[in-house]
Amino acid sequence: MNSYPEPLTPNSVVGPDEFFRMPDEYKALLVHQMKVHTEGEATGADDYAKIFYHLTKDPYEKMLCCKLAAEEMNHHIMGVEVLKAIDVDVSYMAHLDMQDRKLFDTEVVKRIDTWTERGFFGFLSEAAAYAQIEEFGHSSYKPISEMAASILRDEKGHIAHGFRIIRDLCKTEEGKAEAQAALTRMWPATLDLFGRSDSKRSAAYVRWGLRRLRNGDARQRYAERTRPKLEKLGLHAPDNMANRKFV
Numbered sequence: 440m441n442s443y444p445e446p447l448t449p450n451s452v453v454g455p456d457e458f459f460r461m462p463d464e465y466k467a468l469l470v471h472q473m474k475v476h477t478e479g480e481a482t483g484a485d486d487y488a489k490i491f492y493h494l495t496k497d498p499y500e501k502m503l504c505c506k507l508a509a510e511e512m513n514h515h516i517m518g519v520e521v522l523k524a525i526d527v528d529v530s531y532m533a534h535l536d537m538q539d540r541k542l543f544d545t546e547v548v549k550r551i552d553t554w555t556e557r558g559f560f561g562f563l564s565e566a567a568a569y570a571q572i573e574e575f576g577h578s579s580y581k582p583i584s585e586m587a588a589s590i591l592r593d594e595k596g597h598i599a600h601g602f603r604i605i606r607d608l609c610k611t612e613e614g615k616a617e618a619q620a621a622l623t624r625m626w627p628a629t630l631d632l633f634g635r636s637d638s639k640r641s642a643a644y645v646r647w648g649l650r651r652l653r654n655g656d657a658r659q660r661y662a663e664r665t666r667p668k669l670e671k672l673g674l675h676a677p678d679n680m681a682n683r684k685f686v
């Protein structure tokens with residue numbers, strides 16, 4: 440198997456010309472990583488525009504759904520451009536129905552039925568996406584690390600808004616009980632977002648400097664960062680191993 444003795448350093452593959460000279464394994468991993476990410480961004484746009492927009496009667500919240508949908512679609516377009524520069528065409532993705540997108544395929548982004556779940560989508564699921572895009576910030580492929588910086592700025596706002604929805608809900612005992620029930624349901628699926636801990640692909644990403652952390656380490660860091668924020672609101676995340684589809 441092709442590999443370098445040490446993981447490639449950030450930005451060491453500076454653009455498409457250098458990319459085309461890299462070994463096939465590197466090229467295949469990078470294309471897969473970017474396709475999953477780019478599809479996820481299109482689904483994020485649909486979440487805000489097609490699902491969340493209809494879950495609220497509040498004009499301010501509807502306005503934010505439109506704004507955040509636009510930001511997600513902009514993230515999608517950035518991914519399309521990075522791939523286009525290396526001759527990979529994913530222009531079909533935006534038009535696909537959400538349920539037909541199979542690369543970033545998870546219930547926590549595709550099955551949001553209540554405003555409370557929408558709050559946790561921002562607070563938890565987008566924070567999980569943030570943790571993964573943070574890794575892109577250290578990518579050995581410079582166009583990816585450059586793309587990550589502006590996405591992360593937007594995503595901070597998305598997470599903060601989700602947090603605000605849940606924080607406001609927790610001001611009453613009734614609201615807190617509703618939040619706790621949704622959290623208990625959504626926590627395991629959110630941890631599953633990081634993928635299998637023994638994933639060979641995640642180890643290969645690290646080897647090629649496309650990420651620093653393997654799936655299991657990224658998941659653990661996320662859980663450690665997120666639990667105290669939940670505790671502050673009086674909410675308790677289930678055990679990290681409870682009700683997981685895979686570990």
Ligand SMILES: [Fe+2]
Pocket residue numbers: 480483510511514590594
């Ligand atoms: Fe995004």
Ligand SMILES: [Fe+2]
Pocket residue numbers: 483511565593594597
């Ligand atoms: Fe987002």
